Amino acid sequence: MDMKKEGQVRIPSGCAIAAVISKEGRRMSGEAIINAMKPMHDRSNGLGGGFAGYGIYPAYKDFYALHMFFDSRTTRKECEAFLKERFEIVFSELIPTRKIKAITDEPIIWRYFVSPLSSVYTAMQIDEKEFIARTVMQINAQMDGAYVFSSGKNMGAFKAVGFPEDVGVFYQLEEYEGYSWTAHGRYPTNTPGWWGGAHPFTLLDWSIVHNGEISSYDANRRFIEMFGYQCTLQTDTEVITYIMDYLIRVQGLTLREAANVVAAPFWSTIERKTDPAEQEKYRYLRTVFSSLLITGPFSIVLGFEGGLMALNDRLKLRSMVIGEKDDKTFIASEESAIRAMEPDAQHIWAPAGGEPVIIQVKDGAFE
Amino acid sequence: MNKIQANDMDYKALNEVLRTDQTETYLSGCCGQRFIGAGMSNKAITIDGIPGNALGAYLNGAVITVNGNAQDAVGDTMNDGQIVIHGNIGDAAGYAMRGGKIFVKGNAGYRAGIHMKAYKDKIPVLIIGGHAGSFLGEYQAGGIIIVLGLYEDDRPIVGNFPCTGMHGGKMFLRSTCSDIHFPHQVTARELHAEEKDELSAYLREYCDLFGFDLNTMLDAPFTVITPDSKNPYKQMYVQN
Numbered sequence: 130m131d132m133k134k135e136g137q138v139r140i141p142s143g144c145a146i147a148a149v150i151s152k153e154g155r156r157m158s159g160e161a162i163i164n165a166m167k168p169m170h171d172r173s174n175g176l177g178g179g180f181a182g183y184g185i186y187p188a189y190k191d192f193y194a195l196h197m198f199f200d201s202r203t204t205r206k207e208c209e210a211f212l213k214e215r216f217e218i219v220f221s222e223l224i225p226t227r228k229i230k231a232i233t234d235e236p237i238i239w240r241y242f243v244s245p246l247s248s249v250y251t252a253m254q255i256d257e258k259e260f261i262a263r264t265v266m267q268i269n270a271q272m273d274g275a276y277v278f279s280s281g282k283n284m285g286a287f288k289a290v291g292f293p294e295d296v297g298v299f300y301q302l303e304e305y306e307g308y309s310w311t312a313h314g315r316y317p318t319n320t321p322g323w324w325g326g327a328h329p330f331t332l333l334d335w336s337i338v339h340n341g342e343i344s345s346y347d348a349n350r351r352f353i354e355m356f357g358y359q360c361t362l363q364t365d366t367e368v369i370t371y372i373m374d375y376l377i378r379v380q381g382l383t384l385r386e387a388a389n390v391v392a393a394p395f396w397s398t399i400e401r402k403t404d405p406a407e408q409e410k411y412r413y414l415r416t417v418f419s420s421l422l423i424t425g426p427f428s429i430v431l432g433f434e435g436g437l438m439a440l441n442d443r444l445k446l447r448s449m450v451i452g453e454k455d456d457k458t459f460i461a462s463e464e465s466a467i468r469a470m471e472p473d474a475q476h477i478w479a480p481a482g483g484e485p486v487i488i489q490v491k492d493g494a495f496e
Numbered sequence: 497m498n499k500i501q502a503n504d505m506d507y508k509a510l511n512e513v514l515r516t517d518q519t520e521t522y523l524s525g526c527c528g529q530r531f532i533g534a535g536m537s538n539k540a541i542t543i544d545g546i547p548g549n550a551l552g553a554y555l556n557g558a559v560i561t562v563n564g565n566a567q568d569a570v571g572d573t574m575n576d577g578q579i580v581i582h583g584n585i586g587d588a589a590g591y592a593m594r595g596g597k598i599f600v601k602g603n604a605g606y607r608a609g610i611h612m613k614a615y616k617d618k619i620p621v622l623i624i625g626g627h628a629g630s631f632l633g634e635y636q637a638g639g640i641i642i643v644l645g646l647y648e649d650d651r652p653i654v655g656n657f658p659c660t661g662m663h664g665g666k667m668f669l670r671s672t673c674s675d676i677h678f679p680h681q682v683t684a685r686e687l688h689a690e691e692k693d694e695l696s697a698y699l700r701e702y703c704d705l706f707g708f709d710l711n712t713m714l715d716a717p718f719t720v721i722t723p724d725s726k727n728p729y730k731q732m733y734v735q736n
Contacts, residue, residue, distance in 0.1 A: 168528030168548070171507075398656060401677065445606045445630065447588055448568050463567055464586075465528025465546045477565060479586065479605050481655060482630065 144328075144340035145172035145293070145314035146449075147466045148430045150437050153456040154490045156184055159302025161470045162310040166293040168465035169314060172340075177315025177327035178296035179288025181336035181432050182307035186283045190214040192219050192242040193261055196279035196286060198324055199237040204274040211272070216243035217265060224287075224300070231295035236324055240285070258333055258378060263357065265332060276325045281334030284434070288313075288327035296327075308490055311432045313338035326362050330370040334434045337373065339366040340462055341427030341447050352420035365427075372421050373431055384431075384438050388485035390414050391423040392443045430460055436489035445482030452477045458488045502526045506718025507548065514541065528567070533560050537577070547584075552579045555596060561586050568605070571598045574620070580705055587629070592619040593639065604628040604643075606655070612665060623702045630655030637664040642698060643669045644713065652676065659721055667721040668695055670713075678721060687718035712719075 147165035151157060159182060166178070186194055195212075199205040212218060215481040221241040226232075250260035265277045279286035284307075287300040293314040297303075313328035329336040343349070350360045350368050356379070358371040369391070376387040393415045402408040415422070426446030431438040439460045441449050450472035452459045452467040459467040460475055467474045480486050498518040502510055503525035510529050514521060519539060523532070524546030533541050534550065537557035549567050552560045555574040565583035572591040584602035592611045595618040596643075603626035608656055609630065620639035628643045632654045645653035653671045659682045668687070678684045687695065696714065703710045 171530065373604065395656075445587070448605070450586070463528055463546075463548070464565055465548060465567070467544050468527055477584070479629070 141330060141420050144316050145169035145429055145462045145466070146312065146338045146340050146428060146430055147227075147461040147470070148309070148311040148338070148432070148437055148439070149457055149459050149470055150309035150488050150490065151456050152458065152488065152490055154184070154308045155456060156306035156308050157310065159297060159300075159307070159310060162312045163297035163302060163470045165298070165459075165461060165466040166312055166314050168469050169461070169463055170294070172316060172462065173314030174316045176290060176317050177288070177293050177313070178291050178293030179286060179313050179315075179327045179329050179338070180293070180297060180300070180302060181279075181284060181311045181329040181331065181338070182302070182305050182309070183284040183334075183432060183434065184308040185285055185305045185321070189220065189242040189325065190283040192244055193280055193282055194285050195241040195277055196224065197239050197241070198276045198278060199239065200274035202237065204272070205237055205239060208268065208272060208275045211268070212241060212243065215249050215260075216241075216245055221267060225304075226299050227301055228496075229295060229299055232289055232291045232299040235289065235299075240279075241438050262332060262374065266357065266359045268436050269361045277334075278325060279331050281331065281336075282434070284336070284432070286329045286331045286336055288329065289324055290327065295428045302347070302363055309432060309437055311336060311338045311430050311437065313340075319355070326364055328366055330364075330366045332374050333378070334432075335344075335370055335374050335377075336432040337366055337370045337429055338432075339369060339427055339429045340449075341429075341442065342425055343369070343423050343427055344425035345423050348420055349423060365425075366429075369423065369429060372423070376421065377433075384433075384436075384487050385485055386410075386414060388438065388440050388483070390418040390421050392424050392440055392483035392485075394443060394483060403464050428462065435451075436487060438488075439480065439486040441482045441484070443483035448479070450477055450479050451486055460486070497522055499524070502529060502545065505529065507531055514539070515619045516585065517694050528669065533558050552577070555579065557596075571596070571622075574598075575618075582694070582706075585624075585625070589624075590620065590622040590641075593622070594618055595620050597621045597623075597701075599623050599702050599705055601625045602647075603651075604632075607631045607634055609636055609639070609641040610634045610717045612639040614665060621698055623698065625702075627651045628654045628658075630657050631660060633665070633667050634659075634660040635661040635663070636667070636723075639665045640668070640698060641665070642668040642670075642695075646670075646708075659723075663725070667724075668698075669721070670716050671719060672717045673719040675719050676719075681725075682721050682723050684719050684721045687720050691720065699720070 219242045224238045289296045328338045346365045376382045400410045428447035428449040429444045453476045454471045454474045497520040497606045499522045508528040521541045524544040528548040530548035532547050533552045535554040537560040542622045543562045550569045553572040555577045557576045559578045561580045567582045568586035569588045574593045575595045577596045579598045581600045585604045587605035589608045589713045604624045606629035608628045609622045623642045625646045
């Protein structure tokens with residue numbers, strides 16, 4: 130039987146997210162973030178788990194790390210020929226995995242550390258990052274059987290069909306060290322779940338883990354596709370990733386402004402703001418980017434170079450708590466997950482709906 | 497007293513042990529196990545650690561004490577008994593509860609007391625010591641919700657949109673609520689002098705549990721919120 134992919138079938142259905150970051154830029158193995166997912170086991174159904182780690186490739190930090198799935202050796206060879214026309218491939222290898230009973234039917238999983246050929250992107254009159262983004266879109270939309278699931282510098286996503294704690298063991302995440310980690314356990318709501326459809330969804334160094342089901346998906350997709358993004362997976366998280374890239378990298382908004390676009394306050398709440406400048410800013414963002422308002426339940430963690438941003442939908446239809454210990458900040462769908470990472474975590478609190486929480490590694494410490 | 501180390505137990509195994517014939521149980525090392533004490537009667541459970549979602553769901557007379565925080569949907573649809581939380585509580589506390597009491601020393605998340613209801617002598621009570629998130633008492637159909645705002649922080653006593661869809665029951669907020677916006681279908685007013693005994697009755701047990709002084713607690717302005725009509729949907733569909 131052919132496996133049905135995203136969009137070919139609808140499954141009615143929750144999710145689990147967790148994250149940790151060291152504000153001092155101290156690197157942690159992936160073990161703690163795997164442990165975080167264990168008490169939240171029942172929030173997933175085994176149809177997807179994944180992680181993103183930042184600061185994990187210090188030896189190749191100046192190169193884009195492309196993590197890829199291939200359905201066959203032939204596809205890989207074809208894709209590599211395509212890559213060589215556009216990049217200098219500095220190093221490439223199979224991503225090391227562990228054979229375990231809980232994870233089966235894996236595709237061919239490969240990583241490439243690449244440097245874009247300046248002659249190619251200069252001729253296209255675009256910058257390096259835009260070139261990477263377009264290349265990822267081109268492969269994912271047009272190259273059957275090849276899928277780029279991670280494309281940032283000094284970071285990487287690791288995802289699979291399975292429970293997240295098993296996915297972490299499969300990818301040997303205890304062998305990696307990063308200054309921040311995010312994790313996701315999937316309970317697919319609309320799509321069947323295949324390896325590419327697991328979270329995190331990434332583009333460049335952006336990664337998103339998401340618990341929820343956004344009802345504005347199609348409105349958001351139609352808008353974002355006008356700017357060259359191609360939603361290939363029909364999952365709501367993919368579009369959130371592209372919205373963040375568009376608002377922050379392309380439009381130059383701050384993280385907080387981007388949060389105020391996707392989780393904009395209600396007009397009635399804006400009308401009651403007492404600071405006129407603040408009120409005007411909210412009005413402006415809602416008006417200019419009205420098609421990027423994300424409605425429906427979500428709690429997300431956005432990972433990026435040097436930081437994390439946690440955000441709930443404005444109605445806060447999903448749970449999310451935050452805790453701290455020393456230089457570390459923890460984010461999770463449940464306090465139990467934070468306790469699994471750090472039993473003595475302090476200042477446990479829940480941000481309000483639409484209230485972004487941004488944690489950044491102190492200047493330069495992540496380099 | 498039966499002592500259980502919950503550390504590596506899943507929720508099914510844990511509730512299995514709780515259901516055996518013990519009147520008092522002390523649970524340590526709890527980490528996210530759901531449905532603890534669900535539907536139980538004639539029992540006292542004390543919890544160290546962090547109990548999972550739906551703690552005391554459908555509780556039917558048992559007493560649950562948590563020496564810390566609790567997660568979402570505590571006391572979901574509880575019928576009778578008491579849940580005491582010595583820390584903060586997550587979202588949707590007391591969801592559709594129809595009897596019994598939930599006492600929270602700290603803060604509550606969003607949607608506390610959503611769809612609480614009451615029937616004859618079944619009058620649920622939810623008391624929150626700190627602040628409550630948005631949508632407090634959403635669709636409240638009965639019962640009593642009290643928020644005390646006891647701790648200084650940068651949050652208002654209740655977030656946005658309290659009492660949305662409220663059509664029964666009563667809410668007491670220990671504040672003048674001058675900056676709180678209530679919907680049209682409710683009346684928010686000062687506490688009447690003759691209501692003080694009613695309020696004291698609810699708060700006495702709470703103060704005893706957490707060691708607060710009742711008189712100090714009462715010596716503050718209270719706002720009372722009630723729906724304008726017991727049946728706001730009258731004649732909306734049929735004459736009733």
